[in-house]
Amino acid sequence: MIKMRKKCEFRTLTRIDKEIVALPLKFSREELLVATNGFANDRRLGQGGSSQVYKGFLNRLDRLVAVKRIFAESKHSEKLFTNEVKILSRMIHRNLVQFIGWCQEEGEFLLVYEYMPNGSLDNHLFGTRKSLPWDVRCKIALGLALALDYLHEDLEQCVLHRDIKAANILLDTNFNTKLGDFGVAKLVDPRFRTQTTDVVGTYGYLAPEYLSEGKVTKESDMFSFGVVALEIACGRRTHHEGEFHVPLRKWVWQLYLAGNMLEAADETLGLSFDRKETECLMMVGLWCVHPDPKRRPKARQVIKFLQQEVPVPELPLDTYEAPTSCQPSTHRTESSCIQEFSSFSAR
Structure with a gap:
């Protein structure tokens, strides 16, 4: 079971690599766990129908970030994740949230953005x-x-x-x-x-x-x-x-x-x-x-x-x-x- 999941993750990563223009930073799950204090409830910034967003601090970049955790149990989780990585990696504009990086590991789909201090x-x-x-x-x-x-x-x-x-x-x-x-x-x-x-x-x-x-x-x-x-x-x-x-x-x-x-x-x-x-x-x-x-x-x-x-x-x-x-x-x-x-x- 574990080997099959790793193969699936590898194929997804390879497909994303081919579809985007400039690959953002790749983070490990462990690094994002540390950044968000294990996705603690007091770090949660908001929740949507398919994901939760957490405030975090990345030591590697010395900056606050927002980490979006897509619900892995959703049948559309991989599609949402792949779509967002593919599209955001093509774009940069002062009025779009800056996309910093991503992680797909151990069944998790995680996206990292700049932190917005004034919320929505x-x-x-x-x-x-x-x-x-x-x-x-x-x-x-x-x-x-x-x-x-x-x-x-x-x-x-x-x-x-x-x-x-x-x-x-x-x-x-x-x-x-x-x-x-x-x-x-x-x-x-x-x-x-x-x-x-x-x-x-x-x-x-x-x-x-x-x-x-x-x-x-x-x-x-x-x-x-x-x-x-x-x-x-x-x-x-x-x-x-x-x-x-x-x-x-x-x-x-x-x-x-x-x-x-x-x-x-x-x-x-x-x-x-x-x-x-x-x-x-x-x-x-x-x-x-x-x-x-x-x-x-x-x-x-x-x-x-x-x-x-x-x-x-x-x-x-x-x-x-x-x-x-x-x-x-x-x-x-x-x-x-x-x-x-x-x-x-x-x-």
């Missing part, structure tokens, strides 16, 4: 960390757009992230955006504009055409960006686990129609926000979640909007089908929300 955007907007001032929120939104422009346009093969959400946007010491978690990201041949694939990601952030038909494109990533942009401006989740409400985008849209969109601004900001910039970010968010993928702006256009190089166009009044009641607290069923998503793609 999700924790600042909806969790226990301090609320972010408006200028920092603007910087984060712009940084995310810059990261997506790099992934979509500046690489030999386009990278579709497929799981853009506030929890995957990490913040360094200076609150700079660092997009992370590329476990379900997809390399796309630029000759093919649309690919059909299994639906992965987080409900509430998924584009309607992706949710209903599995069509993954740059535009589906931009839809997710739009949801995050609205969350940043409004300080509200796009959805609540266990409860289904009118989507945030529809609530903001109704306020836009009524001419009082700024009522959606995050209450924790008080009056400490720039009205013009807030309207701009909300308008960008609404354009990015447009039901017609062809109408969504590209990341490069979003950058120009956020930097106020060009004005954000007014949205057509018939963009969305407005529900009769559109308060964030209105309860909805899961099936009605999915039908609503599907009706967008049929328009």
Whole structure:
């Protein structure tokens, strides 16, 4: 049994070596155990559906790191691990989490990243960390757009992230955006504009055409960006686990129609926000979640909007089908929300 497992690990390592451009550092399991104090609970930074992340200190590099431990018992663990190593090893950008190294040993799948002292955007907007001032929120939104422009346009093969959400946007010491978690990201041949694939990601952030038909494109990533942009401006989740409400985008849209969109601004900001910039970010968010993928702006256009190089166009009044009641607290069923998503793609 042990010999068979070692052979399997060797084949996986060899395959990864051939597929990536520049192999990051390889660590031993023992080295990462020491760094994280044996993956102690008090070192845990967070947990997702397929992994846990721990704070560690690497003596070899004399630096703090974040160690992602993919659940080995998951049937997709090796695929997630291989995919993330392969994709992150091709990329370097100031708005992407720096990938430092990896380990596949004794059935463990471990990834090592730079440590983000200010945690995730999700924790600042909806969790226990301090609320972010408006200028920092603007910087984060712009940084995310810059990261997506790099992934979509500046690489030999386009990278579709497929799981853009506030929890995957990490913040360094200076609150700079660092997009992370590329476990379900997809390399796309630029000759093919649309690919059909299994639906992965987080409900509430998924584009309607992706949710209903599995069509993954740059535009589906931009839809997710739009949801995050609205969350940043409004300080509200796009959805609540266990409860289904009118989507945030529809609530903001109704306020836009009524001419009082700024009522959606995050209450924790008080009056400490720039009205013009807030309207701009909300308008960008609404354009990015447009039901017609062809109408969504590209990341490069979003950058120009956020930097106020060009004005954000007014949205057509018939963009969305407005529900009769559109308060964030209105309860909805899961099936009605999915039908609503599907009706967008049929328009």
